[in-house]
Amino acid sequence: MFTRKTVVFAGLVLSLLLSACSGAAATPAATTAEAAAPTEAPVEGEPTLVPFTASGPATCTVQSVLPELDPTQQAMFPAITEKDHRLGEASALVTFMEYSDIQCPYCAQLEPVLVQLYQDYPEDVSLVFRHFPLSIHDKAILAGQAAEAAAVQGKFFEMKNALFAAQAEWSTLGTEEFTAYLKEQAKTLELDVDQFAADLEADAVKAAVQQGLDEAMKIGIPGTPFLIINGRPYQGPRDYSSLGDRQFKECPEMAIDPAKTYTATFKTTKGDIVVELFAKQAPFAVNSFVFLAENGWFDNIIWHRVLPGFVAQAGDPSGSGYGGPGYAFSNEVTPELRFNAAGILGMANAGPDSNGSQFFITMAPQPVLDGQYTIFGKVISGMDVVEKLTPRDPAAGGELPEGDKILTISITEK
DSSP states (O other): OOOOOEEEETHHHHHSSSSSTSSSSOSSSSTTHHHHTTOOOOSSSSSOOOOOOOOOOOOOEESSSSSOHHHHTTTTTTOOTTTTTESSSSTTTTTEEEOOOOHHHHHHHHHHHHHHHHHOOOOEEEEEEOOOOTTTSSTHHHHHHHHHHHHTTOHHHHHHHHHHHTTTHHHHHHHHHHHHHHHHHHHHHHOOOOHHHHHHHHHHHHHHHHHHHHHHHHOOOOSSSSETHHHHHESSOSSSSHTTTTSSSOOOOSSSSSTSSSEEEEEEEEEEEEEEEEEOOOOOHHHHHHHHTTTTTTTEEEEEEETTTEEEEOTTTTTSOOOOHHHOOOOOOTTTTTEEEEEEEEEESSSSSSSSSOEESSSOOOOGGTTOEEEEEEEEHHHHHHTTOOBBOOGGOOOOHHHHHEEEEEEEOO
């Protein structure tokens, strides 16, 4: 029924950058609504109805691919300088900066993904590596020194990549054995082995690794790998598909029939959720949702914000809460539809003209949201699944629990 529009690698511009409209994450009433009583038991009786008028037909605009970043958040991390190890140009569209530990298994899983992104998009992607050797890894510091020693001869990334690729081979070696292994790697990389051996123990090389560790500890980075994309911390999925996500260059063409009935079946890691879509009352929101679902936009993404008693939110492939599809459309509100029950499906936004791909399902009546957010469906089966989603509050800070996933969303038309 739908065909994929032309897409652009905005990489995580993608998904991590703020809404061009407001400079805020797409989210339902993150202040007033939550303070109103969403975490409390619903008040017995009918909620007070706030009067509002119906909106006109929705309008859609293509968002700027690279909206201005928040300098306050960028300032959390030292600026990238010529002393950093960078692969790619400073002018690249997307910069992936990581605080990493060469002996960290999770870092070893991420590394080939970043390398592949750079290889596939050399003009658009830049990689910056910063040391954060953890004390739980006995050879992390020495491995970092090996990369620094190789950097003296212009092969930092070659040594780093080789060590990550062979991590399982050397991680159980003793220090002397590992030192010998590093010299063999230096030979394989066609380095001057004698110079490499001397640089491996040089004060400047040791200081470079220690400086990275001290910096990471001072910032309070919780662990490795810690990924920062275009100046913003990223806590979403780290597979190639998610990190190399795409945005659409055009608004979707209207392809649904508002007179027909549409249902969406969410396949999630906690079970199925079936939603009736309100094509008549919110044709643009439903059309966009169906378009994105049939183009795989929602496949394997997390419920990135789950606040029991308030809402469960998803729709952002980056998992950050800042992502969108590259276009934004205005609200479609009507007084006949209210957030008067659990299971109401609404569009998340950062203002009335900034709807994109993010949506939420209410977990209790939320009348304070009436008129501010487009209602485009309701849960007709699987509300128990919504209630079982893992609580997750990105605003709370710190390490977040792994979010439950939406595996696919399929659309049925009648």
